[in-house]
């Protein structure tokens with residue numbers, strides 16, 4: 247379903263079809279959406295397809311295969327380096343033919359988060375600094391990297407970059423993120439209702 251939704255969003259964003267076609271499509275989309283909404287989970291319920299502790303989040307807006315919104319980014323580790331790949335379609339456009347700057351920040355937040363989490367230092371982003379060196383092109387295979395640069399008690403710093411796959415040494419956007427490991431009281435305060443319901 248995620249793939250179908252992403253095709254829908256891409257075509258809906260790029261379409262130049264006449265108004266009557268768009269109105270008919272809107273009606274068909276409403277018809278498809280209605281039965282899905284008959285049984286929904288609440289705010290604190292994790293998706294039955296998810297495995298929170300195993301790191302599986304089907305609807306994550308960056309990596310989720312089931313997400314209408316995610317590119318999705320495919321992530322893996324090679325030694326100490328986290329690597330991600332994706333291609334951004336029209337829905338991610340900011341400056342004409344290039345990605346929105348907030349999208350780049352979102353991709354890098356997730357990349358850095360993946361790097362720290364899969365290195366055994368899970369935490370939440372408390373700071374993300376982005377440097378935009380060149381616009382990120384749409385419809386172009388992208389490569390992202392991230393790695394940890396410092397572990398200081400509960401604080402972990404990671405850096406990363408977005409490049410194209412054809413020019414992997416030319417950073418288009420760079421980011422440095424600070425992640426903080428939650429104390430147990432913080433984890434309980436923020437995620438208690440979710441953990442209680444998924445236990």
Ligand SMILES: CCCCCCCCCC(=O)SCCNC(=O)CCNC(=O)[C@H](O)C(C)(C)COP(=O)(O)OP(=O)(O)OC[C@H]1O[C@@H](n2cnc3c(N)ncnc32)[C@H](O)[C@@H]1OP(=O)(O)O
Nearest residue numbers: 301355356359360363370371372373399400401424426432
């Ligand atoms: C496998 C896949 C993995 C995917 C990962 C995806 C990653 C996605 C990342 C996200 O998007 S997370 C969502 C965005 N982030 C948030 O919503 C976090 C909001 N912030 C908070 O809820 C609180 O800041 C938090 C509970 C994380 C920490 O609580 P506090 O701000 O009270 O900090 P605390 O008192 O626990 O301090 C911990 C340390 O961090 C430091 N610190 C906290 N915020 C800081 C900051 N902004 N800048 C610098 N240092 C900071 C703080 O000074 C302290 O340093 P020391 O240990 O040396 O005393």
